Amino acid sequence: xxxxxxxxxLSHPPxxxxxxxxxxxxxxxxxxxxxxxxxxxxxxxxxxxxxxQDLSLQIRRGEVFGLLGPNGSGKTTFIRMxxxxxxxxxxxxxxxxxxxxxxxxxxxxxxxxVPEAAPLYGHMRVREFLEFxxxxxxxxxxxxxxxxxxxxxxxxxxxxxxxxxxxxxRGYRQRVAIAQALIHEPEVIVLDEPTNGLDPRQIIEVRELxxxxxxTHTVIMSSHILTEVAKTADRVAILLGGRLLGVxxxxxxxxxxxxxxxxx
Amino acid sequence: xxxxxxxxxxxxxxxxxxxxxxxxxxxxxxVLGYSFALTLFAxxxxxxxxxxxxxxxxxxxxxxxxMMRSFxxxxxxxxxxxxxxxxxxxxxxxLAKFLAGLALVYGMYAGSLLYAVIxxxxxxxxxxxxxxxYLALMLHGALLVAIGLMTSSVTENQVVSAALSLGxxxxxxxxxxxxxxxxxxxxxxxxxxxxIGHFRPMVTGSVFVSDIGxxxxxVMLALFLTTRWLSxx
Numbered sequence: 088x089x090x091x092x093x094x095x096x097l098s099h100p101p102x103x104x105x106x107x108x109x110x111x112x113x114x115x116x117x118x119x120x121x122x123x124x125x126x127x128x129x130x131x132x133x134x135x136x137x138x139x140q141d142l143s144l145q146i147r148r149g150e151v152f153g154l155l156g157p158n159g160s161g162k163t164t165f166i167r168m169x170x171x172x173x174x175x176x177x178x179x180x181x182x183x184x185x186x187x188x189x190x191x192x193x194x195x196x197x198x199x200x201v202p203e204a205a206p207l208y209g210h211m212r213v214r215e216f217l218e219f220x221x222x223x224x225x226x227x228x229x230x231x232x233x234x235x236x237x238x239x240x241x242x243x244x245x246x247x248x249x250x251x252x253x254x255x256x257r258g259y260r261q262r263v264a265i266a267q268a269l270i271h272e273p274e275v276i277v278l279d280e281p282t283n284g285l286d287p288r289q290i291i292e293v294r295e296l297x298x299x300x301x302x303t304h305t306v307i308m309s310s311h312i313l314t315e316v317a318k319t320a321d322r323v324a325i326l327l328g329g330r331l332l333g334v335x336x337x338x339x340x341x342x343x344x345x346x347x348x349x350x351x
Numbered sequence: 352x353x354x355x356x357x358x359x360x361x362x363x364x365x366x367x368x369x370x371x372x373x374x375x376x377x378x379x380x381x382v383l384g385y386s387f388a389l390t391l392f393a394x395x396x397x398x399x400x401x402x403x404x405x406x407x408x409x410x411x412x413x414x415x416x417x418m419m420r421s422f423x424x425x426x427x428x429x430x431x432x433x434x435x436x437x438x439x440x441x442x443x444x445x446l447a448k449f450l451a452g453l454a455l456v457y458g459m460y461a462g463s464l465l466y467a468v469i470x471x472x473x474x475x476x477x478x479x480x481x482x483x484x485y486l487a488l489m490l491h492g493a494l495l496v497a498i499g500l501m502t503s504s505v506t507e508n509q510v511v512s513a514a515l516s517l518g519x520x521x522x523x524x525x526x527x528x529x530x531x532x533x534x535x536x537x538x539x540x541x542x543x544x545x546x547i548g549h550f551r552p553m554v555t556g557s558v559f560v561s562d563i564g565x566x567x568x569x570v571m572l573a574l575f576l577t578t579r580w581l582s583x584x
Binding site for chain 1: 368369433
Protein backbone atom coordinates (compact mmCIF):
# COMPACT_ATOMS: atom_id res chain seq x y z
CA UNK A 88 0.00 0.00 0.00
CA UNK A 89 1.40 3.37 -0.98
CA UNK A 90 1.21 5.97 1.74
CA UNK A 91 0.81 9.62 0.87
CA UNK A 92 1.71 11.14 4.23
CA UNK A 93 4.98 12.54 2.92
CA UNK A 94 3.31 14.37 0.08
CA UNK A 95 0.78 16.68 1.53
CA UNK A 96 1.49 19.83 -0.43
CA LEU A 97 -0.98 19.92 -3.29
CA SER A 98 0.09 22.42 -5.87
CA HIS A 99 -2.61 24.94 -6.68
CA PRO A 100 -2.37 27.17 -9.70
CA PRO A 101 -2.93 30.83 -8.88
CA UNK A 102 -6.66 31.38 -8.68
CA UNK A 103 -9.03 33.54 -6.73
CA UNK A 104 -9.81 32.05 -3.35
CA UNK A 105 -13.40 30.92 -3.37
CA UNK A 106 -14.22 33.37 -0.63
CA UNK A 107 -13.48 36.13 -3.15
CA UNK A 108 -15.98 35.38 -5.82
CA UNK A 109 -16.34 37.25 -9.05
CA UNK A 110 -18.85 40.12 -8.67
CA UNK A 111 -21.59 38.18 -10.47
CA UNK A 112 -21.40 35.32 -8.04
CA UNK A 113 -22.11 37.26 -4.89
CA UNK A 114 -25.24 37.09 -2.78
CA UNK A 115 -27.94 39.28 -4.26
CA UNK A 116 -25.81 40.60 -7.09
CA UNK A 117 -28.05 41.47 -10.00
CA UNK A 118 -26.61 39.60 -12.94
CA UNK A 119 -27.69 38.59 -16.41
CA UNK A 120 -25.22 35.73 -16.54
CA UNK A 121 -26.74 32.28 -16.72
CA UNK A 122 -26.49 30.28 -13.48
CA UNK A 123 -24.21 27.25 -13.60
CA UNK A 124 -26.95 24.93 -12.35
CA UNK A 125 -30.72 25.36 -12.30
CA UNK A 126 -33.09 22.88 -10.66
CA UNK A 127 -36.83 23.39 -11.09
CA UNK A 128 -39.32 21.36 -9.05
CA UNK A 129 -36.94 18.42 -9.20
CA UNK A 130 -38.43 15.17 -7.91
CA UNK A 131 -37.02 11.64 -7.81
CA UNK A 132 -39.05 8.62 -6.75
CA UNK A 133 -37.95 5.01 -6.38
CA UNK A 134 -41.32 3.28 -6.50
CA UNK A 135 -43.23 4.55 -3.48
CA UNK A 136 -40.11 6.12 -1.90
CA UNK A 137 -39.61 9.83 -2.56
CA UNK A 138 -35.85 10.50 -2.52
CA UNK A 139 -36.14 14.15 -3.56
CA GLN A 140 -39.23 16.33 -3.69
CA ASP A 141 -39.82 19.59 -5.55
CA LEU A 142 -36.29 20.85 -5.19
CA SER A 143 -35.76 24.23 -6.85
CA LEU A 144 -32.48 26.12 -6.63
CA GLN A 145 -29.90 28.02 -8.65
CA ILE A 146 -26.15 27.67 -8.27
CA ARG A 147 -24.08 30.60 -9.49
CA ARG A 148 -20.97 30.41 -11.60
CA GLY A 149 -17.74 30.30 -9.65
CA GLU A 150 -19.22 29.56 -6.26
CA VAL A 151 -18.53 26.65 -3.96
CA PHE A 152 -21.95 25.30 -3.09
CA GLY A 153 -22.41 22.89 -0.20
CA LEU A 154 -25.23 20.39 0.17
CA LEU A 155 -25.68 19.54 3.81
CA GLY A 156 -27.91 16.89 5.30
CA PRO A 157 -27.93 13.56 7.10
CA ASN A 158 -27.66 10.24 5.26
CA GLY A 159 -30.79 9.64 3.21
CA SER A 160 -31.61 13.33 2.90
CA GLY A 161 -31.38 13.32 -0.91
CA LYS A 162 -27.89 14.80 -1.41
CA THR A 163 -26.49 11.90 -3.41
CA THR A 164 -29.71 11.61 -5.42
CA PHE A 165 -29.44 15.28 -6.42
CA ILE A 166 -25.75 14.92 -7.24
CA ARG A 167 -26.34 11.77 -9.30
CA MET A 168 -29.08 13.52 -11.26
CA UNK A 169 -26.75 16.42 -11.87
CA UNK A 170 -24.03 14.06 -13.12
CA UNK A 171 -26.52 12.37 -15.44
CA UNK A 172 -26.43 9.03 -13.63
CA UNK A 173 -30.08 9.29 -12.58
CA UNK A 174 -32.97 10.82 -14.48
CA UNK A 175 -35.50 12.98 -12.62
CA UNK A 176 -38.99 11.55 -12.18
CA UNK A 177 -40.36 15.07 -12.54
CA UNK A 178 -38.97 18.58 -12.89
CA UNK A 179 -36.00 19.93 -14.77
CA UNK A 180 -32.28 20.16 -14.11
CA UNK A 181 -29.76 22.02 -16.26
CA UNK A 182 -26.00 22.54 -16.31
CA UNK A 183 -24.89 25.75 -18.08
CA UNK A 184 -28.34 25.93 -19.67
CA UNK A 185 -28.19 22.33 -20.95
CA UNK A 186 -30.87 19.94 -19.79
CA UNK A 187 -29.29 16.91 -18.10
CA UNK A 188 -31.77 14.56 -19.84
CA UNK A 189 -32.51 16.17 -23.23
CA UNK A 190 -28.93 17.42 -23.81
CA UNK A 191 -27.31 14.71 -21.72
CA UNK A 192 -23.98 14.39 -23.55
CA UNK A 193 -23.19 18.13 -23.94
CA UNK A 194 -24.23 18.66 -20.30
CA UNK A 195 -21.89 15.87 -19.14
CA UNK A 196 -19.01 17.40 -21.11
CA UNK A 197 -19.29 20.52 -18.95
CA UNK A 198 -19.17 18.56 -15.74
CA UNK A 199 -16.56 16.68 -13.71
CA UNK A 200 -17.92 14.17 -11.21
CA VAL A 201 -16.32 12.47 -8.23
CA PRO A 202 -18.59 9.71 -6.85
CA GLU A 203 -18.56 9.04 -3.12
CA ALA A 204 -16.72 5.71 -3.44
CA ALA A 205 -13.93 7.27 -5.57
CA PRO A 206 -14.12 4.34 -8.02
CA LEU A 207 -11.04 3.54 -10.13
CA TYR A 208 -10.12 0.71 -12.50
CA GLY A 209 -7.80 -1.49 -10.46
CA HIS A 210 -6.08 -3.01 -13.49
CA MET A 211 -4.90 0.40 -14.70
CA ARG A 212 -1.98 2.48 -13.54
CA VAL A 213 -2.76 6.00 -12.33
CA ARG A 214 -1.54 7.75 -15.47
CA GLU A 215 -3.21 5.19 -17.71
CA PHE A 216 -6.49 5.70 -15.85
CA LEU A 217 -6.28 9.48 -16.23
CA GLU A 218 -5.50 9.10 -19.95
CA PHE A 219 -8.50 6.78 -20.33
CA UNK A 220 -10.82 9.25 -18.60
CA UNK A 221 -9.40 12.11 -20.68
CA UNK A 222 -10.02 10.24 -23.93
CA UNK A 223 -13.49 9.30 -22.77
CA UNK A 224 -14.24 12.96 -22.16
CA UNK A 225 -13.18 13.77 -25.71
CA UNK A 226 -9.67 15.22 -25.22
CA UNK A 227 -7.66 15.14 -28.45
CA UNK A 228 -4.40 13.11 -28.39
CA UNK A 229 -2.29 16.29 -28.62
CA UNK A 230 -4.05 17.77 -25.54
CA UNK A 231 -4.09 14.58 -23.52
CA UNK A 232 -0.49 14.37 -22.27
CA UNK A 233 -0.51 18.04 -21.21
CA UNK A 234 -3.88 17.64 -19.46
CA UNK A 235 -2.66 14.55 -17.57
CA UNK A 236 0.57 16.34 -16.58
CA UNK A 237 -1.47 19.31 -15.35
CA UNK A 238 -3.73 17.25 -13.06
CA UNK A 239 -0.87 15.03 -11.90
CA UNK A 240 0.97 18.16 -10.80
CA UNK A 241 -2.08 19.83 -9.29
CA UNK A 242 -3.07 16.79 -7.25
CA UNK A 243 0.56 15.92 -6.37
CA UNK A 244 0.32 12.49 -8.00
CA UNK A 245 3.80 12.49 -9.51
CA UNK A 246 5.16 9.80 -7.19
CA UNK A 247 2.31 7.38 -7.82
CA UNK A 248 1.49 7.96 -11.48
CA UNK A 249 3.12 4.64 -12.50
CA UNK A 250 1.49 2.66 -9.68
CA UNK A 251 -1.56 0.45 -10.25
CA UNK A 252 -4.61 2.19 -8.80
CA UNK A 253 -5.44 -0.90 -6.72
CA UNK A 254 -2.25 -0.31 -4.71
CA UNK A 255 -3.21 3.22 -3.62
CA UNK A 256 -4.27 4.32 -0.16
CA ARG A 257 -7.70 5.91 0.41
CA GLY A 258 -6.22 9.42 0.29
CA TYR A 259 -4.48 8.84 -3.02
CA ARG A 260 -7.56 7.15 -4.47
CA GLN A 261 -9.55 10.26 -3.66
CA ARG A 262 -6.93 12.46 -5.31
CA VAL A 263 -6.94 10.35 -8.48
CA ALA A 264 -10.75 10.46 -8.51
CA ILE A 265 -10.64 14.26 -8.27
CA ALA A 266 -7.91 14.42 -10.94
CA GLN A 267 -10.09 12.50 -13.44
CA ALA A 268 -12.91 14.97 -12.80
CA LEU A 269 -10.63 17.93 -13.55
CA ILE A 270 -8.86 16.53 -16.59
CA HIS A 271 -11.13 18.15 -19.18
CA GLU A 272 -11.32 21.50 -17.33
CA PRO A 273 -15.07 21.31 -16.73
CA GLU A 274 -17.18 24.33 -15.85
CA VAL A 275 -18.88 22.50 -12.99
CA ILE A 276 -17.23 20.07 -10.57
CA VAL A 277 -19.43 17.82 -8.45
CA LEU A 278 -18.03 16.01 -5.42
CA ASP A 279 -20.11 13.56 -3.42
CA GLU A 280 -18.86 13.42 0.19
CA PRO A 281 -15.26 14.13 -0.86
CA THR A 282 -13.81 13.92 2.66
CA ASN A 283 -15.44 10.63 3.61
CA GLY A 284 -12.98 8.12 5.03
CA LEU A 285 -10.01 10.51 4.95
CA ASP A 286 -7.74 11.27 7.87
CA PRO A 287 -7.64 14.85 9.27
CA ARG A 288 -4.66 15.96 7.17
CA GLN A 289 -6.19 14.59 4.01
CA ILE A 290 -9.45 16.37 4.86
CA ILE A 291 -7.57 19.67 5.10
CA GLU A 292 -5.92 18.99 1.74
CA VAL A 293 -9.21 18.26 0.00
CA ARG A 294 -10.79 21.32 1.62
CA GLU A 295 -7.97 23.53 0.33
CA LEU A 296 -8.24 22.02 -3.10
CA UNK A 297 -11.99 22.60 -3.26
CA UNK A 298 -11.56 26.21 -2.19
CA UNK A 299 -8.85 26.75 -4.79
CA UNK A 300 -11.18 25.44 -7.50
CA UNK A 301 -13.88 27.97 -6.60
CA UNK A 302 -13.83 31.19 -8.62
CA THR A 303 -12.55 29.48 -11.76
CA HIS A 304 -15.01 26.59 -11.53
CA THR A 305 -18.40 26.07 -9.98
CA VAL A 306 -17.99 23.47 -7.27
CA ILE A 307 -20.87 21.52 -5.76
CA MET A 308 -20.05 19.27 -2.84
CA SER A 309 -22.13 17.25 -0.46
CA SER A 310 -21.38 16.44 3.14
CA HIS A 311 -23.16 15.37 6.28
CA ILE A 312 -20.64 17.27 8.42
CA LEU A 313 -21.68 20.86 9.12
CA THR A 314 -18.22 22.20 9.92
CA GLU A 315 -16.88 20.71 6.70
CA VAL A 316 -19.37 22.61 4.57
CA ALA A 317 -18.98 25.78 6.68
CA LYS A 318 -15.21 25.80 6.09
CA THR A 319 -15.41 25.13 2.38
CA ALA A 320 -18.58 26.49 0.82
CA ASP A 321 -19.72 30.00 -0.11
CA ARG A 322 -23.36 29.02 0.16
CA VAL A 323 -24.99 26.06 1.79
CA ALA A 324 -28.29 24.25 1.18
CA ILE A 325 -29.84 22.07 3.85
CA LEU A 326 -31.69 18.95 2.76
CA LEU A 327 -33.77 16.70 4.96
CA GLY A 328 -36.05 13.85 3.94
CA GLY A 329 -35.68 14.77 0.27
CA ARG A 330 -36.79 18.39 0.80
CA LEU A 331 -34.78 21.57 0.54
CA LEU A 332 -35.15 23.40 3.85
CA GLY A 333 -33.12 26.51 3.05
CA VAL A 334 -30.15 28.08 1.29
CA UNK A 335 -27.85 30.63 2.89
CA UNK A 336 -24.56 32.38 2.36
CA UNK A 337 -22.00 31.06 4.84
CA UNK A 338 -20.47 34.53 5.26
CA UNK A 339 -23.88 36.02 6.15
CA UNK A 340 -24.72 33.27 8.63
CA UNK A 341 -22.27 33.51 11.53
CA UNK A 342 -24.12 30.89 13.53
CA UNK A 343 -24.65 28.20 10.95
CA UNK A 344 -25.16 25.59 13.64
CA UNK A 345 -28.13 27.43 15.16
CA UNK A 346 -29.66 27.91 11.73
CA UNK A 347 -29.21 24.22 10.97
CA UNK A 348 -30.77 23.20 14.27
CA UNK A 349 -33.68 25.59 13.81
CA UNK A 350 -34.49 23.99 10.44
CA UNK A 351 -33.98 20.37 11.36
CA UNK B 352 -10.22 8.44 -31.10
CA UNK B 353 -13.94 7.71 -31.03
CA UNK B 354 -15.67 6.83 -27.78
CA UNK B 355 -16.20 3.25 -29.01
CA UNK B 356 -12.50 2.83 -29.78
CA UNK B 357 -11.52 4.23 -26.35
CA UNK B 358 -13.94 1.91 -24.59
CA UNK B 359 -13.00 -1.11 -26.72
CA UNK B 360 -9.32 -0.60 -25.95
CA UNK B 361 -10.09 -0.52 -22.25
CA UNK B 362 -12.27 -3.63 -22.47
CA UNK B 363 -9.69 -5.59 -24.48
CA UNK B 364 -7.03 -4.64 -21.97
CA UNK B 365 -9.23 -5.76 -19.06
CA UNK B 366 -10.23 -8.98 -20.87
CA UNK B 367 -6.76 -10.07 -21.91
CA UNK B 368 -5.02 -9.16 -18.65
CA UNK B 369 -7.49 -11.18 -16.55
CA UNK B 370 -6.46 -14.79 -15.85
CA UNK B 371 -10.08 -16.00 -16.06
CA UNK B 372 -10.11 -15.87 -19.86
CA UNK B 373 -6.89 -17.84 -20.18
CA UNK B 374 -7.94 -20.48 -17.67
CA UNK B 375 -11.28 -21.05 -19.40
CA UNK B 376 -9.64 -21.08 -22.85
CA UNK B 377 -7.18 -23.71 -21.59
CA UNK B 378 -10.02 -25.86 -20.23
CA UNK B 379 -11.91 -25.44 -23.52
CA UNK B 380 -8.95 -26.52 -25.66
CA UNK B 381 -7.96 -29.35 -23.32
CA VAL B 382 -11.43 -30.94 -23.39
CA LEU B 383 -11.63 -30.38 -27.13
CA GLY B 384 -8.22 -31.99 -27.75
CA TYR B 385 -9.25 -35.01 -25.73
CA SER B 386 -12.52 -35.38 -27.69
CA PHE B 387 -10.76 -34.86 -31.02
CA ALA B 388 -8.19 -37.57 -30.36
CA LEU B 389 -10.84 -39.96 -29.05
CA THR B 390 -13.29 -39.53 -31.97
CA LEU B 391 -10.52 -39.61 -34.55
CA PHE B 392 -9.19 -42.93 -33.29
CA ALA B 393 -12.70 -44.35 -32.89
CA UNK B 394 -14.17 -43.31 -36.27
CA UNK B 395 -10.99 -43.14 -38.38
CA UNK B 396 -12.69 -40.53 -40.61
CA UNK B 397 -11.56 -36.97 -41.43
CA UNK B 398 -14.63 -35.43 -39.87
CA UNK B 399 -14.96 -32.53 -37.43
CA UNK B 400 -18.72 -32.68 -36.87
CA UNK B 401 -18.33 -34.13 -33.34
CA UNK B 402 -15.84 -31.45 -32.44
CA UNK B 403 -18.24 -28.71 -33.53
CA UNK B 404 -21.02 -30.19 -31.40
CA UNK B 405 -18.56 -30.42 -28.54
CA UNK B 406 -17.69 -26.75 -29.00
CA UNK B 407 -21.40 -25.90 -29.06
CA UNK B 408 -21.92 -27.53 -25.64
CA UNK B 409 -18.67 -26.26 -24.11
CA UNK B 410 -19.51 -22.71 -25.23
CA UNK B 411 -22.89 -22.87 -23.49
CA UNK B 412 -21.11 -23.91 -20.29
CA UNK B 413 -18.09 -21.59 -20.44
CA UNK B 414 -19.20 -18.34 -22.11
CA UNK B 415 -21.59 -17.40 -19.24
CA UNK B 416 -18.60 -17.67 -16.87
CA UNK B 417 -16.46 -15.56 -19.21
CA MET B 418 -19.09 -12.85 -19.48
CA MET B 419 -20.41 -12.78 -15.90
CA ARG B 420 -17.92 -10.08 -14.90
CA SER B 421 -18.63 -7.57 -17.64
CA PHE B 422 -21.27 -5.32 -16.06
CA UNK B 423 -21.62 -7.08 -12.72
CA UNK B 424 -18.01 -6.26 -11.80
CA UNK B 425 -18.40 -2.63 -12.90
CA UNK B 426 -21.48 -2.34 -10.69
CA UNK B 427 -19.73 -3.95 -7.72
CA UNK B 428 -16.69 -1.68 -8.04
CA UNK B 429 -18.86 1.42 -8.69
CA UNK B 430 -16.94 2.10 -11.91
CA UNK B 431 -20.17 1.85 -13.90
CA UNK B 432 -21.04 5.25 -12.42
CA UNK B 433 -17.90 6.69 -14.05
CA UNK B 434 -18.82 5.26 -17.45
CA UNK B 435 -22.47 6.25 -17.31
CA UNK B 436 -21.68 9.84 -16.32
CA UNK B 437 -19.07 10.27 -19.06
CA UNK B 438 -20.21 11.91 -22.30
CA UNK B 439 -20.68 8.60 -24.14
CA UNK B 440 -23.81 6.79 -25.27
CA UNK B 441 -24.81 3.61 -23.47
CA UNK B 442 -24.78 1.70 -26.77
CA UNK B 443 -21.01 2.32 -27.15
CA UNK B 444 -20.40 0.93 -23.67
CA UNK B 445 -22.43 -2.18 -24.52
CA LEU B 446 -20.82 -2.64 -27.95
CA ALA B 447 -17.30 -2.29 -26.53
CA LYS B 448 -17.97 -5.04 -23.99
CA PHE B 449 -19.65 -7.19 -26.64
CA LEU B 450 -16.73 -6.89 -29.08
CA ALA B 451 -14.16 -7.58 -26.36
CA GLY B 452 -16.12 -10.68 -25.30
CA LEU B 453 -16.30 -11.79 -28.94
CA ALA B 454 -12.54 -11.35 -29.34
CA LEU B 455 -11.92 -13.71 -26.44
CA VAL B 456 -14.46 -16.32 -27.54
CA TYR B 457 -13.28 -16.24 -31.17
CA GLY B 458 -9.71 -16.52 -29.92
CA MET B 459 -10.76 -19.71 -28.12
CA TYR B 460 -12.42 -21.05 -31.27
CA ALA B 461 -9.32 -20.18 -33.31
CA GLY B 462 -7.39 -22.72 -31.23
CA SER B 463 -9.57 -25.45 -32.74
CA LEU B 464 -8.27 -24.63 -36.25
CA LEU B 465 -5.35 -26.86 -35.34
CA TYR B 466 -7.62 -29.90 -35.63
CA ALA B 467 -8.68 -28.87 -39.13
CA VAL B 468 -4.99 -28.52 -40.05
CA ILE B 469 -4.24 -32.01 -38.66
CA UNK B 470 -7.12 -33.48 -40.69
CA UNK B 471 -5.88 -31.69 -43.82
CA UNK B 472 -2.39 -33.13 -43.30
CA UNK B 473 -3.47 -36.74 -42.82
CA UNK B 474 -6.80 -36.96 -44.68
CA UNK B 475 -9.16 -35.30 -47.12
CA UNK B 476 -11.88 -33.56 -45.16
CA UNK B 477 -14.93 -32.05 -46.87
CA UNK B 478 -14.21 -28.34 -46.40
CA UNK B 479 -17.76 -27.06 -47.06
CA UNK B 480 -19.20 -28.26 -43.72
CA UNK B 481 -16.02 -27.11 -41.94
CA UNK B 482 -16.50 -23.53 -43.19
CA UNK B 483 -20.24 -23.52 -42.46
CA UNK B 484 -19.58 -24.99 -39.01
CA TYR B 485 -17.20 -22.18 -38.16
CA LEU B 486 -19.87 -19.71 -39.32
CA ALA B 487 -22.37 -21.49 -37.04
CA LEU B 488 -19.91 -21.37 -34.14
CA MET B 489 -19.22 -17.68 -34.63
CA LEU B 490 -22.95 -16.90 -34.62
CA HIS B 491 -23.51 -19.19 -31.63
CA GLY B 492 -20.62 -17.54 -29.74
CA ALA B 493 -21.96 -14.05 -30.53
CA LEU B 494 -25.38 -15.01 -29.17
CA LEU B 495 -23.91 -16.43 -25.95
CA VAL B 496 -21.74 -13.33 -25.44
CA ALA B 497 -24.78 -11.07 -25.98
CA ILE B 498 -26.88 -13.12 -23.53
CA GLY B 499 -24.04 -13.05 -20.98
CA LEU B 500 -23.78 -9.29 -21.33
CA MET B 501 -27.53 -8.88 -20.90
CA THR B 502 -27.73 -10.95 -17.72
CA SER B 503 -24.63 -9.22 -16.36
CA SER B 504 -26.32 -5.84 -16.79
CA VAL B 505 -29.20 -6.70 -14.44
CA THR B 506 -27.23 -7.79 -11.37
CA GLU B 507 -24.03 -7.00 -9.50
CA ASN B 508 -23.69 -10.63 -8.44
CA GLN B 509 -21.46 -12.47 -10.89
CA VAL B 510 -22.73 -15.93 -9.94
CA VAL B 511 -26.34 -14.85 -10.47
CA SER B 512 -25.33 -13.39 -13.82
CA ALA B 513 -23.66 -16.63 -14.94
CA ALA B 514 -26.59 -18.74 -13.69
CA LEU B 515 -29.15 -16.58 -15.54
CA SER B 516 -27.09 -16.70 -18.70
CA LEU B 517 -26.64 -20.47 -18.53
CA GLY B 518 -30.35 -20.93 -17.80
CA UNK B 519 -31.37 -18.81 -20.80
CA UNK B 520 -28.97 -20.63 -23.13
CA UNK B 521 -30.22 -24.04 -21.93
CA UNK B 522 -33.85 -22.97 -22.36
CA UNK B 523 -33.09 -21.89 -25.93
CA UNK B 524 -31.26 -25.16 -26.56
CA UNK B 525 -34.23 -27.27 -25.47
CA UNK B 526 -37.00 -24.91 -26.63
CA UNK B 527 -38.24 -27.39 -29.25
CA UNK B 528 -38.61 -30.15 -26.63
CA UNK B 529 -41.66 -28.43 -25.14
CA UNK B 530 -43.30 -27.81 -28.53
CA UNK B 531 -45.50 -30.94 -28.35
CA UNK B 532 -47.03 -29.63 -25.09
CA UNK B 533 -48.09 -26.34 -26.64
CA UNK B 534 -51.09 -25.51 -28.83
CA UNK B 535 -50.65 -23.94 -32.27
CA UNK B 536 -49.17 -21.45 -33.06
CA UNK B 537 -47.02 -21.54 -29.91
CA UNK B 538 -45.59 -24.94 -30.81
CA UNK B 539 -44.16 -23.46 -34.02
CA UNK B 540 -42.71 -20.55 -32.05
CA UNK B 541 -41.03 -22.97 -29.63
CA UNK B 542 -39.59 -25.01 -32.51
CA UNK B 543 -38.27 -21.92 -34.23
CA UNK B 544 -36.70 -20.67 -31.02
CA UNK B 545 -34.58 -23.78 -30.69
CA UNK B 546 -30.86 -23.03 -30.63
CA ILE B 547 -29.76 -26.49 -31.74
CA GLY B 548 -32.40 -26.43 -34.49
CA HIS B 549 -30.61 -23.50 -36.12
CA PHE B 550 -27.10 -24.72 -35.33
CA ARG B 551 -27.35 -28.30 -36.60
CA PRO B 552 -28.09 -27.58 -40.30
CA MET B 553 -25.04 -25.33 -40.60
CA VAL B 554 -22.76 -27.94 -39.02
CA THR B 555 -23.88 -30.43 -41.69
CA GLY B 556 -23.10 -27.91 -44.44
CA SER B 557 -26.56 -26.39 -45.07
CA VAL B 558 -26.51 -22.63 -44.66
CA PHE B 559 -29.97 -21.02 -44.58
CA VAL B 560 -30.60 -17.31 -44.32
CA SER B 561 -33.30 -18.09 -41.73
CA ASP B 562 -30.70 -19.71 -39.45
CA ILE B 563 -28.33 -16.76 -39.76
CA GLY B 564 -31.29 -14.41 -39.24
CA UNK B 565 -32.22 -16.26 -36.04
CA UNK B 566 -28.79 -15.68 -34.48
CA UNK B 567 -28.48 -12.08 -35.72
CA UNK B 568 -31.98 -11.20 -34.47
CA UNK B 569 -31.40 -12.66 -31.01
CA VAL B 570 -27.98 -10.99 -30.70
CA MET B 571 -29.51 -7.62 -31.59
CA LEU B 572 -32.41 -8.17 -29.21
CA ALA B 573 -30.04 -9.02 -26.33
CA LEU B 574 -27.85 -5.98 -27.06
CA PHE B 575 -30.92 -3.75 -27.31
CA LEU B 576 -32.27 -4.98 -23.97
CA THR B 577 -28.84 -4.53 -22.34
CA THR B 578 -28.71 -0.93 -23.56
CA ARG B 579 -32.29 -0.29 -22.41
CA TRP B 580 -31.62 -1.69 -18.92
CA LEU B 581 -28.47 0.34 -18.67
CA SER B 582 -30.37 3.48 -19.63
CA UNK B 583 -33.16 2.84 -17.10
CA UNK B 584 -31.81 4.71 -14.10
